[in-house]
Amino acid sequence: MKHLTLFLLFGVLLFLSPVSAQMQNSDSLYRLPLKTVLAEIESRFKVKIKYNDNQVADRWVNYALWRFRPGVEETLASVLAPLDMKANREKEGLYKLKEYEYYRWQVQEGQEMLNYLSTLYQDKSSWEQRKALIRPCLYAAQQLSPMPAKPVAKPILTPKRMMEGYTVENIAIEILPGLYVNGSLYKPLHMRGKVPVVLSPDGHWGQQRYRADCQIRCAMIARMGAMAISYDLFAWGESLLQFKAEDHRRSLAQSIQTLGGIRILDYVLSLRETDPDRVGISGGSGGGSHTVLLAAMDDRIKLSIPVVSLSSSFYGGCPCESGMPIHLCAGSTNNVELAAMAAPKPQLVVSDGKDWTASVPDHDLPFLKKIYAYYAAQSQVQNVHLPEEGHDFGPSKRRALYDFLIEHFKLNGKAVKDNQGNYDESKCSIEKEPAMYVFGDKGERLPANAIKGFEQLEKVFKASISK
Template identity: 65%
Template sequence: MKKTFRFLLLLMSGACLFYTHLLQAQQTSDSAYRRPLKTVLADIEKKYGIQIRYNEKLVANRYVTYADWRYRPTLEATLDNVLSPLDLKVKKDKGIYKLSEYEYYRWAVADGWAELDRIAAQYKDQQEWEQRKAQLKPCLLEALQLSPMPAAPPSKPIITPERKYDGYTVSNIAIEILPGLYINGSLYKPAKIKGKIPVILNPDGHWQQQRYRPDCQYRCAALARMGAIAFSYDLFAWGESQLQFEEADHRKSLAMTIQALGTIRILDYLLSLKIADPDRVGITGGSGAGSHTVLMSAIDDRIKVSAPVVAISSYFYGGCPCESGMPIHACGGRTDNVEIAAMAAPHPQLLVSDGGDWTDKTPEHDYPYLQKIYGYYGKADQVSNVHLPAEGHDFGINKRNAVYDFMAKHLALDRAAADESKITIEKVPAMYVFGEKGEQLPANAIHGFAQLERIWKQATNTSK
């Protein structure tokens, strides 16, 4: 009997302790009804019968305040209320929800279209549009910290010997754009040159193998065979630039500025060549280099023809800081990449889009907007769109063919000469300026982002 009594006493004592602990852990306004995010997500999964996948690092040590008050009748509204304050979001993929960090650069399609409509409502004719451009351009340069422009080093480009192929030649070039900072590339020229010929800039995009990729070599060699100077070059901390910087440096905001400065310096050099025609200057790039193509066409009046490929969208602002790290989109009470693309008007422009990325709806809204802007000049036919709905995010043969057609038409090139079967794909080491291990890197070359920042401050006389 005594043993039974003791057992009951212990049981009651344990229950009291458990109840006391429950009260202590109970949510109250004193703790802002705070619950761990992981617990809240599990509850949402149970309540709505869904699965939410996530990396544990995304939920570790994160809490939801006033958690129960954030629930709404619909799953979407509940998730938005719970995740937005934490700068998190979910994407639905094949019935499973995936948790990720908030992406400032990726909008819902309807939101992107509404924003472009808001922007477009500010002008209704050529005069008002020109006033808008006059407002945007100096702001873009200021946002990039390129107003005033830093002085160019007095050095000459470093050029490797030419390699001769069927209908074209290739040499590698490094241009010093700031003291100790080099931008590297490969210069493709026609094997036979008569008079002045067009210049086409080919910045590299965010694909693996950088400018060494076969599709990049095909494009630049074909353009040279067609009769143009085609310059293929690395983005900052990309490709051969990684001899001076870490790949992670490419995702720093100053990358956007350095890339713009690099293209300006490259064009300075190319237009100094006696064979270059300053009235026939084009630029084409894909993905991140497509964003760069649009930006450079907006800020550098020397560019007369542009072809951004799988890049431009009113609902995607560029997922890399090298595309949106500097506050260019704050200009003019906020702008977007499609309006920046419109700044090329009335110069010829081709947008190549596809069905597998953020350009999937280009023909539906963004392209008609551009046609309207070009229409202010009576030149709606000068902007075109080649849409490839069955293709994805690359610079494949159909995209290249669209670029060849466009450049041939507007730069007076020989389209029939763009025969890729005649092109030699070089091995990567052949395309280096400074050797396979950087053994020929100049003695004054800077190393690392911290040193670049010091050089940049000196060059621009800023305290940033």
């Protein structure tokens, strides 16, 4: 009764305002400014909605009060969905207005999607048929079918720097004419025979691949007897010599990052010291999305470790993760199904309790186990869940990675452990950022043919895929 009274009172006030009445009823749309509607929601349901003026300026709601429902969340969804907006509940009685996030689903929606996907296959044969639909589509969706021609230029390498138990050299690989992907290659100081290699794509954290945790991770892998190569995301890190930071959030970033990962694979597999049966990939956050995608696309990857990224309810919040329609392949897919495409090869999913990976143990791991069971390989997929931790690649996550690599790539764990059997990262050198540049402190060694700007990249990419 109270709600009905408020509704009628609000209607009377509008009727008494000729301007409002005209706006509302002249075209029978019962139209109101979004800001007015949000104020009514706050008043009616005794809640607070956080927003800034830019979010509501010049936005109107058609059939505004007709969209109200008995509950606040149903009302918010009804009002905001036509505007491609949503309101996230921050705590009891407090909501925050946001643009519609196509990449973020409710946990229950993600589980329902997995339940639906599970109906599409019942055994190894039907699953392989599903994979055969998805994989070529992943290439096509990123405009990588056919693949662009590979430039004939050799990689650019800086002199090796000698560390305790390992070496580091910076590297740039030309992946399209004038387009370089940059990174650092870590190798064991003394290599005997064929050794594993682990690709380490960067994530969306500050200081890019120059971060201490990234350097430590790669150094530890090298000290255990494997090579590790860390590399920049597109328009990230040293790639900013060629592009602006905002170019990273363009859809083509996903295609370029995938192409970069494939070209890095080509390179490390051309090295005589690489063991092709022990090639892995591990990245965190956006690098974790890249890890899952590359492992699904390229059979040369034999082990994968996505860290704080994998979830059935999160598709990747950056266009470099979901800007190309890879998730629309084969009638619709998600990152957990893509991760399952790595089966039966070893895979470790590292999740935590304070981001979108919180539901991995309850919802996503059982799906992965089901797919791996088709190959009688359930033990090959594992989950380390850290419920009290958040979104980072901290010591606990690194320890999980080390353990998994030691187990499956037969690395020398004793080389990086103290007398008590604990991992000792103190012998890893943390270099200053300029030491990790390929092209000099101010980009003075950038090749003369280097692309400058996104518009030029688009032309080069289009020409490369049309040949």
